[in-house]
Amino acid sequence: MDVNVTLLYAVLMTAEPREDAKRLAFDPIDxxxxxxxxxxxxxxxxxxxxxxxxxxxxxxxxxxxxxxxRPLGVTFARYEVLMLLWFSSRGTLPMxxxxxxLQVHPTSVTNAVxxxxxxxxxxxxTHPDDxxxxxxxxxxxxxxxxxxxxxxLNAEVFERPDLTDADLRDxxxxxxxxxxxxxxx
Amino acid sequence: MDVNVTLLYAVLMTAEPREDAKRLAFDPIDxxxxxxxxxxxxxxxxxxxxxxxxxxxxxxxxxxxxxxxRPLGVTFARYEVLMLLWFSSRGTLPMxxxxxxLQVHPTSVTNAVxxxxxxxxxxxxTHPDDxxxxxxxxxxxxxxxxxxxxxxLNAEVFERPDLTDADLRDxxxxxxxxxxxxxxx
DNA sequence: CCAAAATACTAGGACTTCCTATTAATGGAC
DNA sequence: GTCCATTAATAGGAAGTCCTAGTATTTTGG
Numbered sequence: 095m096d097v098n099v100t101l102l103y104a105v106l107m108t109a110e111p112r113e114d115a116k117r118l119a120f121d122p123i124d125x126x127x128x129x130x131x132x133x134x135x136x137x138x139x140x141x142x143x144x145x146x147x148x149x150x151x152x153x154x155x156x157x158x159x160x161x162x163x164r165p166l167g168v169t170f171a172r173y174e175v176l177m178l179l180w181f182s183s184r185g186t187l188p189m190x191x192x193x194x195x196l197q198v199h200p201t202s203v204t205n206a207v208x209x210x211x212x213x214x215x216x217x218x219x220t221h222p223d224d225x226x227x228x229x230x231x232x233x234x235x236x237x238x239x240x241x242x243x244x245x246x247l248n249a250e251v252f253e254r255p256d257l258t259d260a261d262l263r264d265x266x267x268x269x270x271x272x273x274x275x276x277x278x279x
Numbered sequence: 280m281d282v283n284v285t286l287l288y289a290v291l292m293t294a295e296p297r298e299d300a301k302r303l304a305f306d307p308i309d310x311x312x313x314x315x316x317x318x319x320x321x322x323x324x325x326x327x328x329x330x331x332x333x334x335x336x337x338x339x340x341x342x343x344x345x346x347x348x349r350p351l352g353v354t355f356a357r358y359e360v361l362m363l364l365w366f367s368s369r370g371t372l373p374m375x376x377x378x379x380x381l382q383v384h385p386t387s388v389t390n391a392v393x394x395x396x397x398x399x400x401x402x403x404x405t406h407p408d409d410x411x412x413x414x415x416x417x418x419x420x421x422x423x424x425x426x427x428x429x430x431x432l433n434a435e436v437f438e439r440p441d442l443t444d445a446d447l448r449d450x451x452x453x454x455x456x457x458x459x460x461x462x463x464x
Numbered sequence: 465c466c467a468a469a470a471t472a473c474t475a476g477g478a479c480t481t482c483c484t485a486t487t488a489a490t491g492g493a494c
Numbered sequence: 495g496t497c498c499a500t501t502a503a504t505a506g507g508a509a510g511t512c513c514t515a516g517t518a519t520t521t522t523g524g
Binding site: 120121122123124126129135137138139140141142143144145147148149150151152153154155156159181195197244247248251252253254255256257259261262263264265266268269270271272273274275276278279 | 306309314320323326329333334335339434436437438439441444446450454455457458460461463
Binding site for chain 1: 501502503504505511512
């Protein structure tokens, strides 16, 4: 197998030199899948390949999203909080609702809201009917930033996902089944 | 729209009570997609939904992987380094090769190798032909842990990805095209 | 041949995530 | 009506990612 891979590598590298010199000639995840199968883990090889692909795809997409948001001074985690508030009728939500909608740990919300508050994008106040609870409210600046960030993300990421419409639909549906099985909804 | 969503929510919640009380009655990502479309961002709605799904699927899968590895005292990031070394012919690789294979920043490799070294799972040494470079070598204990961790992951995660074979294949292929377009291989 | 550019790695910092433990407030059981 | 269990949020800590800068080599170009 090593011989074949090396040959393939050499052939592709010489056949069509790319502008990006670091480009690989084979898919490393496909190579890992083959390794898995040849080590007696054939039953797990496809699952490993899919999960590894998912990890890598996430890394790629997140990097693109963060690069788009960086000039606006906000991260994706904080953008998600802003949009949740933006969509709510009053522009306010309790901390625990934010955590449950975003499916993250309560302390992650505390962290994000701390930073949003420092940046003047949201304010905290005590819930009138339950003094344990904290209500987060979007400020004028937070609302404006949410809108600018959405415009940037739509233009630079969401409207060009580098996939065909059919792939887009398939991907959403398969991931939807995965999320559903995991108890997401 | 608020009315419809609320109605739907109420209907589903009363129609079929689940054992998990916190289960949602609708897919929040589908709801977000609808919100996007109704706000004049129809062109971006599908891309937003797919990317959000990808983020959430990643979160779900990573949590399962980390839960499986936790009893073994290793994280997924460090497991990836161990397996890269395990698959190499001599059980050794330079830092920069690890970074390029895993597609992570060099400092992430430094971080992971620091911890693996502290745990006695790998050793560092200077490359004989290039004293800038550092060679990472798997120890006996590192090799054993890699094998135990793989057995655990295969049994508890990779062999039961909660998807049909067809979905598994589709998902891999769509993600493969996404990664390829992003310049992964 | 030697100065300048490139490369390999590490240090420190920002940010996210989760975990465990703590504080404050609510609500139920007796 | 009080005492206790539950709930909401936060504090501190571990671990991951990336970024920018720095150090130490190696390579390259005049």
